[in-house]
Amino acid sequence: MSLTIFDIAKEAGVSTTTIxxxxxxxxxxxxxxxxxxxxxxEKHHYExxxxxxxxxxxxxxxIGLIIDEISxxxxxxxxxxxxxxxxxxxxxxxxxSSQWKEEREFSIVRNMIRQRVEGLLIAPINPDSPAVDFxxxxxxxxxxxxxxxxxxxxxxxxxxxxxxxxxxxxxxxxQDIEQLLLITGYTHQSIDDRVEGFYAAVSEAKNRSLSVSRxxxxxxxxxxxxxxxxxxxxxxxxxxxxxxxxxNDNVAMGLLDGLLEQRVQxxxxxxxxxxxxxxxxxxxxxxxxxxxxxxxxxGKIAALELLAKIENHGKEQRVLKLPPKLIIRxxxxxxxx
Amino acid sequence: MSLTIFDIAKEAGVSTTTIxxxxxxxxxxxxxxxxxxxxxxEKHHYExxxxxxxxxxxxxxxIGLIIDEISxxxxxxxxxxxxxxxxxxxxxxxxxSSQWKEEREFSIVRNMIRQRVEGLLIAPINPDSPAVDFxxxxxxxxxxxxxxxxxxxxxxxxxxxxxxxxxxxxxxxxQDIEQLLLITGYTHQSIDDRVEGFYAAVSEAKNRSLSVSRxxxxxxxxxxxxxxxxxxxxxxxxxxxxxxxxxNDNVAMGLLDGLLEQRVQxxxxxxxxxxxxxxxxxxxxxxxxxxxxxxxxxGKIAALELLAKIENHGKEQRVLKLPPKLIIRxxxxxxxx
DNA sequence: TTGAAAGCGATACCAA
DNA sequence: TTGGTATCGCTTTCAA
Numbered sequence: 075m076s077l078t079i080f081d082i083a084k085e086a087g088v089s090t091t092t093i094x095x096x097x098x099x100x101x102x103x104x105x106x107x108x109x110x111x112x113x114x115x116e117k118h119h120y121e122x123x124x125x126x127x128x129x130x131x132x133x134x135x136x137i138g139l140i141i142d143e144i145s146x147x148x149x150x151x152x153x154x155x156x157x158x159x160x161x162x163x164x165x166x167x168x169x170x171s172s173q174w175k176e177e178r179e180f181s182i183v184r185n186m187i188r189q190r191v192e193g194l195l196i197a198p199i200n201p202d203s204p205a206v207d208f209x210x211x212x213x214x215x216x217x218x219x220x221x222x223x224x225x226x227x228x229x230x231x232x233x234x235x236x237x238x239x240x241x242x243x244x245x246x247x248x249q250d251i252e253q254l255l256l257i258t259g260y261t262h263q264s265i266d267d268r269v270e271g272f273y274a275a276v277s278e279a280k281n282r283s284l285s286v287s288r289x290x291x292x293x294x295x296x297x298x299x300x301x302x303x304x305x306x307x308x309x310x311x312x313x314x315x316x317x318x319x320x321x322n323d324n325v326a327m328g329l330l331d332g333l334l335e336q337r338v339q340x341x342x343x344x345x346x347x348x349x350x351x352x353x354x355x356x357x358x359x360x361x362x363x364x365x366x367x368x369x370x371x372x373g374k375i376a377a378l379e380l381l382a383k384i385e386n387h388g389k390e391q392r393v394l395k396l397p398p399k400l401i402i403r404x405x406x407x408x409x410x411x
Numbered sequence: 412m413s414l415t416i417f418d419i420a421k422e423a424g425v426s427t428t429t430i431x432x433x434x435x436x437x438x439x440x441x442x443x444x445x446x447x448x449x450x451x452x453e454k455h456h457y458e459x460x461x462x463x464x465x466x467x468x469x470x471x472x473x474i475g476l477i478i479d480e481i482s483x484x485x486x487x488x489x490x491x492x493x494x495x496x497x498x499x500x501x502x503x504x505x506x507x508s509s510q511w512k513e514e515r516e517f518s519i520v521r522n523m524i525r526q527r528v529e530g531l532l533i534a535p536i537n538p539d540s541p542a543v544d545f546x547x548x549x550x551x552x553x554x555x556x557x558x559x560x561x562x563x564x565x566x567x568x569x570x571x572x573x574x575x576x577x578x579x580x581x582x583x584x585x586q587d588i589e590q591l592l593l594i595t596g597y598t599h600q601s602i603d604d605r606v607e608g609f610y611a612a613v614s615e616a617k618n619r620s621l622s623v624s625r626x627x628x629x630x631x632x633x634x635x636x637x638x639x640x641x642x643x644x645x646x647x648x649x650x651x652x653x654x655x656x657x658x659n660d661n662v663a664m665g666l667l668d669g670l671l672e673q674r675v676q677x678x679x680x681x682x683x684x685x686x687x688x689x690x691x692x693x694x695x696x697x698x699x700x701x702x703x704x705x706x707x708x709x710g711k712i713a714a715l716e717l718l719a720k721i722e723n724h725g726k727e728q729r730v731l732k733l734p735p736k737l738i739i740r741x742x743x744x745x746x747x748x
Numbered sequence: 749t750t751g752a753a754a755g756c757g758a759t760a761c762c763a764a
Numbered sequence: 765t766t767g768g769t770a771t772c773g774c775t776t777t778c779a780a
Contacts, residue, residue: 076527076549078773089751094775104749119548124525125465126773129756134462136505144491154481157508161515166526168473169506171494178498188461189503190413211456212413331694354691357668415757426767431759441765463757466772 077120086114097122128190136166137380138186140179140196140205141219143171147324147352148369149197152219155373156195163381165192172199174260179205187214193380195219201228201263215383217376221263222393229383231376231394233367235264238398239271239319242347242365245400245408246317247279249345254286255309257301257320257329259293268321268349268365284317292320298328302336312338316345317406323348323355323364330360330405345406361403368396414457423451434459465527473503474717475523477516477533477542478556480508484661484689485706486534489556492710493532500718502529509536511597517542524551530717532556538565538600552720554713558600559730566720568713568731570704572601575735576608576656579684579702582737582745583654584616586682591623592646594638594657594666596630605658605686605702621654629657635665639673649675653682654743660685660692660701667697667742682743698740705733 079097083090088107095103096111103111114120128134139156141149153169160167168191172179176199183205186194197219198206209216210226218230246254256272258265276286287309292301298320305311311318311333320326326348330340338344340360348355351366375394383389402408416434420427425444432440433448440448451457465471476493478486490506497504505528509516513536520542523531534556535543546553547563555567583591593609595602613623624646629638635657642648648655648670657663663685667677675681677697685692688703712731720726739745 079775080773090774091751091776092749095750098775102749107749119545121521121525123466123527123773125462125471125527126756127775128462129460129466129758129773130775132756144494145487150482150487153506154508157481157506161507166522167506169490169494169504170498171491184458185503188458190460190462208456327694357664359696416759417757427758428760428767429765432766435759439765444765460757463772464759466757466774467759469772 076123077118079122082111082114082118082120086111134166134190134192135164136168136189136191137193137195137377137384138168138170138182138189138191140170140172140182140186140194140198142174142197142199144169148220148350151369152197152373152376155370156377159374159377159381165381174199176200176203176205179203180208183208187212193217193384195376195380197221199262201225215380215387217380217383219372219376222395227391229379229392231372231379232264232396233372233398234395235267235398236271236274237395238349238365238367239268239273239321240275241271241398241400242268242319242349243272243275244278245363245402245406246319246345246347247276247282247284249317249407251284251315251317251345253309253314253316254284255305255311255316255318256286256288257292257298257318257325258288258290259297259322259325260291265321272319292325295324295328298325298330299332299335301329302332302338306336306338311344312336313343315343317347318344319347319349321349323350323352323362326362326364326405327354327358330358330362334359341405341407347406351401355401356403360405363403363406363408364401366399366401372396413460414455416459419448419451419455419457422455423448471503471527471529472501473505473526473528474530474532474714474721475505475507475519475526475528477507477509477519477523477531477535479511479534479536481506485557485687488706489534489710489713492707493714496711496714496718502718511536513537513540513542516540517545520545524549530554530721532713532717534558536599538562552717552724554717554720556709556713559732564728566716566729568709568716569601569733570709570735571732572604572735573608573611574732575686575702575704576605576610576658577612578608578735578737579605579656579686580609580612581615582700582739582743583656583682583684584613584619584621586654586744588621588652588654588682590646590651590653591621592642592648592653592655593623593625594629594635594655594662595625595627596634596659596662597628602658609656629662632661632665635662635667636669636672638666639669639675643673643675648681649673650680652680654684655681656684656686658686660687660689660699663699663701663742664691664695667695667699671696678742678744684743688738692738693740697742700740700743700745701738703736703738709733 193215348364355362531553559567685701692699
């Protein structure tokens with residue numbers, strides 16, 4: 075295996091303490107000694123073991139990031155921002171994905187605790203999942219991403235999804251439409267909040283009474299695509315002016331493609347609002363009106379928050395809900411404010 | 412801090428050895444003892460330190476993944492596949508990005524070696540970068556992603572980019588065109604290979620002599636977009652039938668949008684081939700003909716390869732260049748074979 | 749300016 | 765079936 079500090083000490087004819095001092099850049103080493111030691115170190119490309127160091131120091135300079143799936147575009151921006159911050163602070167990043175399975179999420183958390191990560195950034199499947207409960211029980215600093223807990227006093231950084239749903243809803247009710255449709259996917263706190271905000275906007279539009287039909291469990295691009303024909307039959311959307319809120323851009327694009335395929339006029343007959351403002355939303359066939367979250371900022375803030383908690387143990391709880399923004403494009407007819 | 416095996420031993424009234432045995436699931440522990448120990452462990456939510464374990468075991472069950480940038484879509488599929496494999500083998504993933512800076516890449520490699528990762532998956536900025544040289548000097552198992560070394564005997568998993576460029580080139584020369592354009596971005600081995608393959612296809616088309624104009628350093632969607640007007644002036648692409656190979660889908664989409672903006676007919680006048688087959692290529696305004704790489708498979712194979720090297724030290728070198736595939740869509744006029 | 753020895757939190761070997 | 769002790773590779777006193 076690789077050399078140890080002991081080997082280097084022997085070859086340099088000094089004690090391990092001296093090697094350690096040189097490694098630490100201590101000034102209390104005679105110059106000639108230091109140079110002799112450095113020569114030996116370089117000769118063998120010796121790199122000290124952080125494993126051993128971590129054991130002595132009782133810290134690892136590592137944090138864990140747990141997300142649902144790596145291919146979730148949401149994750150990419152978060153992770154990117156997080157990693158950028160960590161590099162400036164000399165922290166390492168341990169990454170794992172829960173694949174939407176609570177047992178897996180839980181086991182990852184336990185694993186990371188065993189690895190003695192100094193803190194955890196987690197986008198939980200559910201803010202009351204056993205994993206979060208476990209973290210809460212232990213004294214590990216952690217920050218929730220894209221969720222907030224009503225049960226634990228957990229720090230979190232997320233978007234104000236109620237406000238986001240409200241933005242989508244109030245934009246649509248202002249349009250010239252006869253009915254509203256709400257399309258949702260996987261159950262998740264963030265989605266529930268969007269729905270809540272959406273309904274709040276609808277019920278505030280007192281001047282008119284609009285029906286809302288909801289379709290649940292529409293999760294993928296393909297699901298969205300297939301939904302188009304169903305909506306034509308069940309909601310006559312090819313003739314009845316409709317406003318549709320899809321709680322996820324990817325699905326919204328599927329629905330949009332389905333609608334275009336069926337020659338439904340967008341935005342003349344159907345107006346569509348998505349959620350996320352993913353990269354391609356702006357350049358899609360019909361650019362998509364959507365609600366934008368600043369994911370990069372979320373990642374940055376969460377990472378900084380976590381590092382602050384790690385350093386400064388007594389930090390109070392912070393719940394941060396960043397304001398979303400409505401981006402009006404050609405899939406609806408409103409003007410950008 | 413958290414409890415140690417010693418604390419548990421004391422409270423359970425046994426030795427640390429016994430705790431260790433219970434932890435390891437050893438059968439050589441009396442049932443009543445085991446239960447007593449487990450009770451104490453659960454009571455305190457004790458989790459053994461992998462840091463200490465790693466020190467004794469001289470292995471960390473961790474591998475490192477180094478990529479250029481996390482927001483590179485290429486990375487997402489790779490990382491996703493890698494992580495999936497690692498979970499089945501109980502390995503942890505340490506992730507870091509080089510941001511296209513060789514010094515940063517080098518320092519990440521050193522850091523990961525200090526962390527004693529058992530192996531490294533690296534998409535090097537350059538296969539002859541100091542980082543790869545360093546890895547080669549040491550006895551760390553590593554696998555190159557999206558690159559291959561001509562200098563070291565390094566394992567690698569990549570696409571056969573020469574073949575990919577050739578596919579694009581030979582598809583274009585078969586079309587009814589009067590000139591060829593080649594658009595490239597950042598310098599990278601994989602790009603050079605695509606260019607080489609492209610030119611090989613052109614020179615093989617002996618029956619006709621087609622000029623090739625090359626534009627370099629076109630890196631982003633925006634660069635591609637702006638290039639459209641330049642090509643109109645310098646290469647009369649609005650009237651002269653042209654075949655364009657862009658070595659990257661994202662840039663190709665920029666160029667496509669620029670062309671459409673200028674009312675250039677695609678594919679009637681200009682035919683466009685991209686590279687990567689990113690998700691949106693199939694659903695773009697004009698679906699993009701492109702060369703597809705199986706990134707998911709690359710990640711899987713590379714991870715398995717690395718794990719094999721870790722376990723079975725004497726493994727011989729393997730250079731794997733996966734075959735790319737031409738996906739013909741509406742941005743060119745050819746038929747799908 | 750240097751070194752000896754204890755300790756970090758586990759495991760492994762050898763005895764009992 | 766259990767426990768004592770050395771050990772992993774480093775840092776940190778404390779003395780010299």
